[in-house]
Amino acid sequence: MTNIQSKLVPVTVPCTQYAHPWTDSCWNSTAGLLLQASQHSLRIYTAVYLLSLITRGRIPTPRDIKRTILGILQSSAFLTTNAFSFIMFTCLLRHVLGTFHFITVSYVPAFLASLCAIFVERPARRILLTLYVANVATETAWSMAASRGIVKSIPHGQAIIFGTSASILLYLYRRGLHHQYQDSLFNIFRFVVGGDEEGRRPTGADESAESPAEALGVEGIEGAVGAEDRVGRRQRRNHYSDISFLVRIYVQLLDKIKSQSKHKSCPHNYSCLYYSVSGGSRLFMVGFGLQVTLKIVLQLKKLLQRKLSLKKVIFNRETLKLGVFLGGFSFLFRSISCSLRHITGFDHPLYAIPAGLAASCAFTKYPDVTVALYVMWKMLQISYNIGVDKGYLPKVPGFQTLLYCASTALLFHVGIFEPLNLRPSYWKFLHGISGGRVAIMDRSAFDVWGLDSSKAVLETLKLTKTQAGKVKFAFS
Structure with missing residues (x-):
């Protein structure tokens, strides 16, 4: 690699050679990219918004349909603007400066394009877009540093990032700050660790409200068995007697677990053992069910063609990973929180930190970089808002917009050079x-900066199984 100071030397090359070698006209290249991007954006956001409409679980009203159509058009306009204005600003900067500099090849035009585009999108979606691109940009920046030998991968680094971030968020959740700083991630934590960990006993929850036997309908089963006796159907009587016996055993075992010790400071209703095991088993089944459903949907064609057996889809080690993570996280967090309450004799929001760190060991069974970085950025966002409200941190006007533009510009810059x-x-x-078109752009003139960009593109095309596009539009 050449000396980094060589990147300060400008490269004199026309934009027709680098930015749009398929046409000599800057405006034609911009118009062609506008047409291409608008089609692609419509396909993406039509699928996104329709999926969101379906998952609401109700018949859409005319108002819902209208909002969905307007949302598709506005989000598509946002993405299209980001795409075509990149090539427009690239050419504009080249004409103004006369040469290409290291940051004007892609970073500055991408920043300006993102700045124009983000104001086209709905304000409600801007924070989601910012978190997404910041997530990908963080991973990309780490890859860049690792390729230069500046940093090295840490074993279970994803779990460390996830555990640290999740512990801080769980501490805020236990302090009750989620009511003031409402976020969907707090709803996920409530689902995983339980609403009891908010520190308040749920209203109307009473151990004597309904016995487990009544909840499972054992008396009804026994009554049905007695009725069969009176009718004289011996075979069905024996069948229901067996079921009733098994259910009675299960209920008695459940009652015994529920009646185990529970510290007075614990916010849950039944024993700590039941609280931990029930939460872990429930989340395991949820994670397992999600993975099975997803695999069935993705492999539906092969299943219908009998190229793949349902047994292999369900009974698969990969299918268990999400369930093990969710169930293990819930079980460890609850059990450690209860243990700390037993040891110290009182409850405290700070217990969420050691409990969260220990529970995050389960993340090693489902080490997803995207999830870890998303939780990290959410933690930073919420912590920053709290710091601003309490006067600990200054409020930076337009910080969200700047973060989106800087992150997107970095991704475009790396897409061109590395x-x-x-x-x-x-x-x-x-x-x-x-x-x-991103693969057609001629980077050979910039190889003097020592990044071997033209060679890297060929390797990327091979690894991702993509190919250089063939521009078919007259406005190309």
Whole structure:
């Protein structure tokens, strides 16, 4: 690699050679990218908004349909603006400056394009977009540093990031700050660790309200068995007697577990053992069910063609990972929180930190970088808002917008100069939105900066199984 100071030397090359070698007209290239990006954006956001409409679980009203259509058009306009204005600003800067500098090749035009585009999108979606691109940009920046030997991968680094961030958020959750700083992530934590950990006993919860036998309908089963006796159906009587016996055993075992010790400071109703085991088993089944459902949907064609057996889809080690993570996290957090209450004799929100760190060991069974970084950025966002409200941190006007623009610009910059350090899915996104034009752009003139960009593009195309696009539009 050449000396880093060589990047201060400008490269004199026309934009027709680098930015749009398929046409000599800057405006034609911008118009062509606008047409391509608008089609691709409509496909993406139509699927996103329709899926969101379906998952509401109710018949959409005319108002819902209207809002969905307007949302599709507005979000598509946002993404289209980000795409075509990138090439427009690239050419504009080249004409103004006369040469290409290291930051004007892609970073500055991408920053300006993002700045124009983000104001087209709905304000409610801007924070989601910012968190997403900041997530990918963080991973990309780490890959860049690792490729230069500046940093090295840490074993279970994802679990460390996830555990630290989740522990802080759980501490805020236990302090009750989630009511003031409402966020969907707090709802997920409530689902995983339980509403009892908010520190308040749920109203109307009473151990004597309903016995487990009544809840499971044992008396009804026994009554049905007695009725069968009176009718004289001996075979069915024996059948229901067996079921009733098994249910009675289960209920008695459940009652015994529920009646175990529970510290007075514990916010849950039954024993700590039941509280921990029931939460862990429930989350395990949820995670397992989600994975099975997802695999069935993705492999539906092969299942219908009998190229893949349902047994292999369900009974698979990969299918268990999400369930083990969710169930293990819930079980460990609850059991350690209860243990700390037993040891100290009182409850405190700070117990969420050691409990959260220990529970995050379960994340090693489902080490997803995207999830870890998302939780980290959520923690930073919420902590920053709390710091601003309490006067500990200054409020930076437009910080969210600047973060989005800086993160997106970094991704575009790496996509041009170092695509091997870019997440493959994001390269495919850039490839699709540009109709393959991002691969056609001639980077050979910039190889003097020592990043071997033209060679890296060829390797990226091979690794991602993508190819350079063939521009078909007259406005290309």
